[in-house]
Amino acid sequence: MLDALRAEIAALEAAAAPLEPDAERRRTLAADALDYAQGFLDALPGAPANRNWEGVRPLDGEFGDEGRDLAELIAYFHRAVAEPGITTTSPRFMGYVPGGGLFHSALADFLAAATNKYSGFASAAPGAVRLENATAAWIARVIGFPEGAAGTLTSGGSLANLTAIVAAREARDAEGGGAVYLTRFAHHCIDKGLNIAGRGRAPRRLIPTDSQHRMDIGALAEALEKDRASGIRPWLVVASAGTVDTGSVDPLAGIAALCARHGAWFHVDGAYGGLFMLCEEGKAALYGLDAADSVALDPHKTLFLPYGTGAVVVRDGRHLLHAFSASADYIQPLGETGVGPSPADLSPELTRHFRALRLWLPLQAAGVxxxxxxxxxxxxxxxxxxxxxxxxxxxxxxxxxxxxxxxxxxxxxxxxxxxxxxxxxxxxxxxxxxxxxxxxxxxxxxxxxxxxxxxxxxxxxxxxxxxxxxxxxxxxxxxxxxxx
The missing domain is CATH 3.90.1150.10 (Aspartate Aminotransferase, domain 1)
Incomplete structure (x- = not known):
């Protein structure tokens, strides 16, 4: 009986062999993929920024039992995925705000996927977690946050804003009832985040904007005073560091002063514009950002990374730990690492892509x-x-x-x-x-x-x-x- 079981297992091992190509096959596969990527990038200067959707059709016999040649699959990818729709990598793509997708980041993603380090847990991959914490700390320094700030990389601005809202809820509105203040130009992911965080029915104050579509600081002051006089506690003020419609930046310094006076948490949605703090022109436009309690950011916009790279930083990092730290018997630490907190203790995510490498590698290779x-x-x-x-x-x-x-x-x-x-x-x-x-x-x-x-x-x-x-x-x- 044992011999028969061994024979059955050996047959299954042979049937699964395509999952583990040998060294020569890996070189061929990698060369084919790289050749395609090189051709795609070389063609970008003259390629359209938008194409029709005619090529979006299923692969014949998709998901069959037998494997296919990679050349056939790359040809299908080009025809049905890369060509139709908008080309966000184009130099003439100026419709939305992804940053183009750095080639260094593509290499980093390859390395991250090939090594498959679990970056959520410090003692499982201390080097990966050190890079996660180092890049988050660098982002916090760029926007002017002090020592003691903490942050985490996310899938994008929606999760970054949600993470900040939950931290703000636990810090200033654990029992509910606090009011939220924002303008009509706030990104719709703020509404989604408030709903997910259980604050979709919180008192909502829509603050008017000025002629440049920026939050009216006088109207905000009036709304805060009115709520306090009525016994309604100001909880969360959401400002924009670059609105979706016009790129306008709210008067951050003035808003910060009002929040400090009324005890409200000051959150800035800087998914588009916050990381312009890296350059002098951006610092001038974003004056006061460093006074926020939390900031949501998108390196896949203003740092030109591929999609799927957001970030959130909180002035007092203990608020992230308080909101998200959790454990279980099966994930007890394997030992002290000295690389800082586990990203899983700073965000809603446990299993997560090793995102830091796609930021760290281009910063090192190209220079800040x-x-x-x-x-x-x-x-x-x-x-x-x-x-x-x-x-x-x-x-x-x-x-x-x-x-x-x-x-x-x-x-x-x-x-x-x-x-x-x-x-x-x-x-x-x-x-x-x-x-x-x-x-x-x-x-x-x-x-x-x-x-x-x-x-x-x-x-x-x-x-x-x-x-x-x-x-x-x-x-x-x-x-x-x-x-x-």
Whole structure:
């Protein structure tokens, strides 16, 4: 009986052998994947920023018992995944704010996946956890937090904001009843985070904004005073360090002073803009960020990393430990490591990707100065785009951009302005060379130019303006012909 069982196990081992390619096969697989990546990146300068979805079809016989050749799978990946839709790696992708995906980070992800270190638990992978804590501490220093701050890397801004909200709840609103203050331009993930944290029905104060879409500090002061006079405790003020629609930065220093006066937790959603603190132009725009109690950030935006890299930092790191530290008999420490707290004790996640390597490796390989220069360039490009468009007839722009997003629209000589701008955006997206996005401000459609790829340079901005001018002129001409 034992011999039969041994034979059965040996047969299963042979059947599972494709899961463990030998050294020569690994070299071939890696070379094929790298060759594809090199070709994809080499083609980016001339490739469209948006393509139609015609290639999105299932692989024939998907999920069959037999394995397939990698060349066939890469060809399918290119046809059905890489080509259709928006190309966020393009230098002419200016619709939203992912940062382009650094090649160094792709290499880091390969190393992290190949070694498969469990980075949630310090004694399981002390080196990986040291890098997690070191990168979080570096981020905290960049935004000006003192010693004693703590942070953790997350999957993105949504989880980062949720983590901060839970820490704020445990620190200042454990029993509930505290009021929340934010503007209409707060990211919708704040609402989601409040709901998940059990505070979706907390008293909510929608604070008015000024002409530049920034939180009105006087209105906030009035709301805080009114609540205190009514016996309602101010709990959480959420400010934006770069709103989704216009990139506006709320008056952070003034908000911090009001929060300190009223005992409210001051949280800043800096997912888009907070890490511009690395450059001098960003520091000027984000004055007061260092006075927050917590900040949500997205290195996959302003530090140009691939998707799936968020962060949250809390001024007093003990609040993260208090909110999230937990244990069980099966995960008792294997020994002292001296590398700091386990990331699992600082966030909702237990099992997690070893995210730190995709930030640590490019910072080491390229140097911090390269990131700082790229950030300054993006702010400069936004100012250039704003100035050039403002000087052209028919184009409406707001005030100079706080960071690297510009909201704008065209006012045609005749016809409905809103309908024209809807058509203008749709035409640009359909043509695909340039990708912009739109939003609605006070019910009216506006276009957004979000400049945040490390690949986007002056020539691409000039090209974008040429596309806008040409497309607006073509639409006006079509409108005149149809009216005749």
């Amino acid at each position: 100065a390269a990131f700082r220069a790229a950030q300054s360039e993006k702010i400069g490009l936004a100012r250039y785009f704003h100035a050039r468009l403002a000087a052209l007839d028919g184009w409406e722009v707001g005030g100079p951009p706080d960071l690297s997003i510009v909201a704008f629209r065209f006012r045609p000589g005749r016809g409905n302005t809103d309908a024209f701008n809807d058509r203008l955006l749709r035409r640009i997206q359909e043509e695909g060379r340039l990708f912009l996005s739109g939003t609605r401000i006070d019910g009216a459609p506006w276009l957004r130019c979000a400049i945040l790829s490390f690949r986007t340079h002056l020539a691409h901005i000039d090209d974008a303006i040429d596309v806008l001018v040409r497309t607006a002129a073509a639409l006006q001409s079509e409108g005149r012909l149809s009216a005749q």
